[in-house]
Amino acid sequence: MPELHIRTALLEDDTALARLDRAAWSPLHAVLPRPEPPYEPFFDDRFGPHDHLVAELDGRLVGYVKLGFPTPLLANAHVRQIQGFLVAEEARGQGVGRRMMRAVLAEARRQGALRITLRVLGHNTPARALYEAEGFVIEGVLPGEFLIDGEYVDDVLMGRSL
Template identity: 70%
Template sequence: MSQQPPLVRFAVLDDDEALSRLDRDTWSSLHAVVEPPAPPHPPFFSGRLGPRDHLVAELHGRVVGYIRLARPTPLPSNAHVRQVQGLAVATAARGHGVGRTLVRAAVEESRRQGARRITLRVLGHNTPARTLYEAEGFVVEGVLPGEFLIDGEYVDDVCMGRSLLGGARRSAGAGDS
């Protein structure tokens, strides 16, 4: 892969197979809490999350990553928040800024949509993802200890977020015990 920056765009219906394949190729217990689906593989897009909920990264015209950005709930009182609900980067494209570019694009798209906050959940043992999110201004706002049993080990579910009103900032009272 070259060092050119990836092109980021909204997904389109024609990306379904490429994104489904990317999900299968990048599946790992480092970030997944469920086993990958067995063939035949379901469509990538669903009635709840379609192309406009996904930003896609391309290098040389090839899909090499995506980030899923959605409202965390349908509640009007929560409409000011966007949530990263998935991030995948092709193995060959890792180390070329694709993940960072997608996270930054998600932050900007959230702002464009009028959101005031962006949140995500990441497994505690997923150090590469946590490092990326922290470098992009996300802070730990809570931890659900031992929330998932993966490969015989109990793994924390780490809740992270950042303000979209300027620099990264911790929400008042978040994570306080």
Template identity: 70%
Template sequence: MTVMPVPHIRHAALADGEALGRLDRDAWSPLHAVMPRPRPPYDPFYSRRYGPRDHLVAELAGILVGYIRLTHPTSLACNAHVRQIQGLVVADEARGAGVGRALLRAAGEEARRQGARRLTLRVLGHNIPARRLYESEGFVVEGVLPEEFLLDGVYVDDVLMGRTL
């Protein structure tokens, strides 16, 4: 029996930006991306909107293999009790090692630490592996925007999921 190493989860650092950008580009897939495949010249991973403070990263054997973006869904004070996952990426070579699950759990803990009561996300309807993972971690479908995106000639639903913390 092979024992999989446990992912180490930590807050992102400014120095992680280049590796996160590369991971994001390498993991691009029409299964989860609504934006076109990135092409050079590449934009920096961090922006004025999202910085290291909004990301948790996963490492296996010291190698960065995933991240989750956790942020406020809006800037409204009446919505400050909610955090939203606005990105979850796992390197192809780390799939099946529990990285995505570890990142989801760490995001829930971080959201609670920040005082959040709810955690939400959006996932493309055809991304069955991600939806199964989210459901296994307590997320439920709270809404569906039918045929919200036209991707490669196919209309795809935008599924809204959430859970109480």
């Protein structure tokens, strides 16, 4: 049985996470075009290693979740937002996503958050099913918000209390 470990990202994870992000790119979850060389670093001035939890399966990075504030406003500092979530194709169906989701909920609570939100593309049925199974509910829909591969796709807003 492979061993799954979830931890806070490290600066030295940058290259592996960037590679994982590029390999997993799909119009199912990406609103930006497929990345092309020269590739940008994974971490940037806005989101660094401390904003990411990573999943390691037998020592290999197979996923990440990015946790941040939805706005810089003090009035909603009690809310965290999942701003990126990915599980490598070869690690899907093994409970990695569920374990990462539970870890990020615990991290948001540890940070003092009372609520957590996310946005998911309407056609991303697998992600939506995972979020609903972990207690997220649909709180709003922006119909046809994105044009992806020639089709208009809804932006679904989900949230839950912690």
